[in-house]
Amino acid sequence: VLDMLAGKKEMYGLEMVHASGGKLARGTIYVMLMRMDDKGYVTSRQLMEENVSGLPKRVFSITGLGQRALAAARSAQAVFGGVEVLG
Amino acid sequence: MKTIFQKMRTEISWRVYNENTTKFKNEPWHKIGSIGAISCSPPLLANYFMQPRSMNWPLEIIITFALYFVTMFAIDIYYFAERMAQPSVLISGSPGSKILMFSEFIYRKKFYEEVCLAIVSDMREEYFEALSQNRHWKARWVRIRGTWSFFAAMGLDRAFAFVSFFVKAWKSVN
Numbered sequence: 001v002l003d004m005l006a007g008k009k010e011m012y013g014l015e016m017v018h019a020s021g022g023k024l025a026r027g028t029i030y031v032m033l034m035r036m037d038d039k040g041y042v043t044s045r046q047l048m049e050e051n052v053s054g055l056p057k058r059v060f061s062i063t064g065l066g067q068r069a070l071a072a073a074r075s076a077q078a079v080f081g082g083v084e085v086l087g
Numbered sequence: 088m089k090t091i092f093q094k095m096r097t098e099i100s101w102r103v104y105n106e107n108t109t110k111f112k113n114e115p116w117h118k119i120g121s122i123g124a125i126s127c128s129p130p131l132l133a134n135y136f137m138q139p140r141s142m143n144w145p146l147e148i149i150i151t152f153a154l155y156f157v158t159m160f161a162i163d164i165y166y167f168a169e170r171m172a173q174p175s176v177l178i179s180g181s182p183g184s185k186i187l188m189f190s191e192f193i194y195r196k197k198f199y200e201e202v203c204l205a206i207v208s209d210m211r212e213e214y215f216e217a218l219s220q221n222r223h224w225k226a227r228w229v230r231i232r233g234t235w236s237f238f239a240a241m242g243l244d245r246a247f248a249f250v251s252f253f254v255k256a257w258k259s260v261n
Contacts, residue, residue, distance in 0.1 A: 026232065026233070046200075
């Protein structure tokens with residue numbers, strides 16, 4: 001999720017589900033995003049498009065803390081990604 | 088659960104019955120028939136009570152009333168079938184409106200705004216996109232999937248709450 005958000009400025013849940021190619025589910029994405037929002041990795045706002053009726057969309061963007069967490073996760077992946085588990 | 092289904096069934100059948108009987112009662116021949124039945128019944132009943140009782144009279148009355156109700160029911164079915172055969176406009180609420188009502192009442196504001204509203208908003212987007220492409224079966228499927236997504240989110244939220252409660256309890260003990 002953070003990887004996708006780092007690439008784009010703002011995304012909403014359904015956009016992320018489509019972009020993930022089936023890895024993310026519609027039912028779980030928003031709960032995950034809410035928890036990431038609680039931890040400060042992402043921030044969200046309601047987007048009310050003009051001339052479009054209906055409910056507002058909630059768009060998410062990555063924060064500085066989220067970018068640091070993503071960088072840490074990437075470096076950890078780079079270090080441990082090549083490790084093969086024996087046994 | 089049984090009572091909910093019973094209520095739904097009763098409501099649907101009552102609506103169908105009401106619509107059809109209203110239409111049925113507006114027919115002129117029905118009014119003539121009703122006036123005839125009402126005017127004929129007092130003399131028939133008076134005759135029944137004044138005559139010495141026999142075994143045939145009650146049976147005749149039962150058969151007459153049974154025939155009357157069967158005919159009424161057959162006419163109702165005829166009008167119902169006629170109405171179903173005609174192209175009709177179905178007006179229904181937007182998908183997720185009941186979910187929003189329910190969740191606004193049950194959940195805290197943050198969960199409602201960040202999860203429930205967002206899920207329903209996505210569901211509606213996909214739903215109306217499918218309808219605009221005239222793909223009604225896909226729209227139905229989106230509706231079902233959206234409802235399932237909502238319940239999955241509910242379950243996941245409860246699971247997270249359950250785990251975080253135990254983590255907090257463990258930290259407070261140690």
